[in-house]
Amino acid sequence: MESLGLTLFVIFFVYLVLGMPLAICLGLSVITTFWYHDALPLMAVAQKLYNGLDHFALMAIPFFILASNLMSSGGVSKRLIDLCNAFVGHYRGGLAVAAIISCMFFAAISGSSPSTVVAIGTIMIPAMIASGYSDKYSVGLLGSAGSLGILIPPSIPMIVYGVATDQSVGKLFMAGVGPGLFMGTLFIITAVVYARVKGFRGGEPMPWKDRLVLLWKALPGLFMPFLILGGIYGGIFTPTEAAAVAVFYSLAVGLFVYKDLKFRDIPQVFVRSAIMMAMILFIITNAMLFAFILTTEGIPAAIAAFIIEHAVTPWVFLLFVNVLLYFVGDFMEPSAAILILAPLFLPIVMKLGIDPIHFGIIMTVNMEIGMITPPVGLNLFVASGISGLSLWDVFKGAAPFMVIMLIALFVVTYIPIISLWFPKLLYGVLF
Numbered sequence: 001m002e003s004l005g006l007t008l009f010v011i012f013f014v015y016l017v018l019g020m021p022l023a024i025c026l027g028l029s030v031i032t033t034f035w036y037h038d039a040l041p042l043m044a045v046a047q048k049l050y051n052g053l054d055h056f057a058l059m060a061i062p063f064f065i066l067a068s069n070l071m072s073s074g075g076v077s078k079r080l081i082d083l084c085n086a087f088v089g090h091y092r093g094g095l096a097v098a099a100i101i102s103c104m105f106f107a108a109i110s111g112s113s114p115s116t117v118v119a120i121g122t123i124m125i126p127a128m129i130a131s132g133y134s135d136k137y138s139v140g141l142l143g144s145a146g147s148l149g150i151l152i153p154p155s156i157p158m159i160v161y162g163v164a165t166d167q168s169v170g171k172l173f174m175a176g177v178g179p180g181l182f183m184g185t186l187f188i189i190t191a192v193v194y195a196r197v198k199g200f201r202g203g204e205p206m207p208w209k210d211r212l213v214l215l216w217k218a219l220p221g222l223f224m225p226f227l228i229l230g231g232i233y234g235g236i237f238t239p240t241e242a243a244a245v246a247v248f249y250s251l252a253v254g255l256f257v258y259k260d261l262k263f264r265d266i267p268q269v270f271v272r273s274a275i276m277m278a279m280i281l282f283i284i285t286n287a288m289l290f291a292f293i294l295t296t297e298g299i300p301a302a303i304a305a306f307i308i309e310h311a312v313t314p315w316v317f318l319l320f321v322n323v324l325l326y327f328v329g330d331f332m333e334p335s336a337a338i339l340i341l342a343p344l345f346l347p348i349v350m351k352l353g354i355d356p357i358h359f360g361i362i363m364t365v366n367m368e369i370g371m372i373t374p375p376v377g378l379n380l381f382v383a384s385g386i387s388g389l390s391l392w393d394v395f396k397g398a399a400p401f402m403v404i405m406l407i408a409l410f411v412v413t414y415i416p417i418i419s420l421w422f423p424k425l426l427y428g429v430l431f
Contacts, residue, residue, distance in 0.1 A: 286336075
């Protein structure tokens with residue numbers, strides 16, 4: 001049985017090199033390995049594929065996707081952008097800062113990076129270019145700031161990590177607040193410095209009366225993160241129940257408050273959401289199947305024993321993990337990477353005394369960087385699609401922000417309190 005794990009990895013990389021979609025690579029490599037070794041009946045593959053999605057926490061993913069699409073169609077993103085522009089747009093670099101803050105707010109609604117890029121980028125990219133910002137910088141900024149969608153809670157990768165490692169999704173959400181605010185602040189500082197270097201000037205400040213009017217209009221959208229996260233942290237409902245609440249709240253706001261969402265638009269929103277759900281959940285269930293074989297073969301335990309035997313320190317281990325995850329994130333979708341690697345690393349994390357909640361944030365930040373790194377950086381493709389720029393031009397625009405994200409990753413990795421202060425504030429202890 002020792003050769004089964006090696007065969008699995010070899011076949012997986014062969015399929016990957018052949019250009020097969022990731023989910024197909026994961027599932028087909030398991031089926032081929034089972035058939036070649038005759039280790040287990042192929043019926044076990046079908047059973048595990050079904051059982052892979054039999055987790056209550058995973059139900060939150062389709063609900064958050066649907067809520068995000070309903071909010072995008074319901075006019076929330078436009079009102080958030082108008083509000084941010086009203087308060088900071090007149091400062092030097094204010095338009096870029098408004099774009100970043102808008103992404104942070106929408107990230108607290110959507111749980112998805114691509115959704116954040118689309119919702120904010122379609123409005124802000126043309127506005128920034130019209131104001132004198134270069135097209136590469138504008139698209140790179142939005143592609144990078146949109147990646148906060150998987151770090152600021154709610155976050156789909158955090159849900160996946162919680163399922164893969166049996167950790168509290170609510171605590172993971174809380175742990176994402178500090179790093180999300182920290183990275184958003186670094187983005188804002190970068191945007192302000194860039195504006196000063198380039199000599200951009202802000203416009204005329206908006207009268208406070210008009211600002212308050214825009215604040216009033218944006219309140220229903222601004223209330224949603226407080227409803228979702230406040231309900232979770234207050235113990236009113238679970239993350240999965242919060243996702244369902246988000247759907248009904250999004251419908252109510254879009255249909256009856258803003259009235260930008262029409263009943264005739266709902267079927268199209270549901271279809272678009274179903275396509276995204278199917279893609280993500282198909283990847284997740286195949287990744288769970290792949291991880292199941294690794295666990296059955298005892299590979300995580302063997303790796304943990306090897307590392308402990310060679311007296312690797314937590315500092316060195318985390319450095320190794322960050323380097324590995326950086327390259328893995330370049331080639332794999334976040335949910336699949338987390339489902340495969342988190343069970344491998346968890347025994348080592350526990351034996352080295354690293355907090356598993358903190359480690360989940362480290363993995364999420366790495367996946368966030370992967371979203372803007374070729375060749376599989378999804379945010380690059382999304383930003384390219386809505387702007388018309390080539391993938392290479394988008395990456396060149398995002399490169400300075402990727403450096404900022406790498407600096408933030410180093411800080412978050414080795415200063416755990418940035419991640420853990422909020423959970424500890426509410427719970428006192430994590431365990």
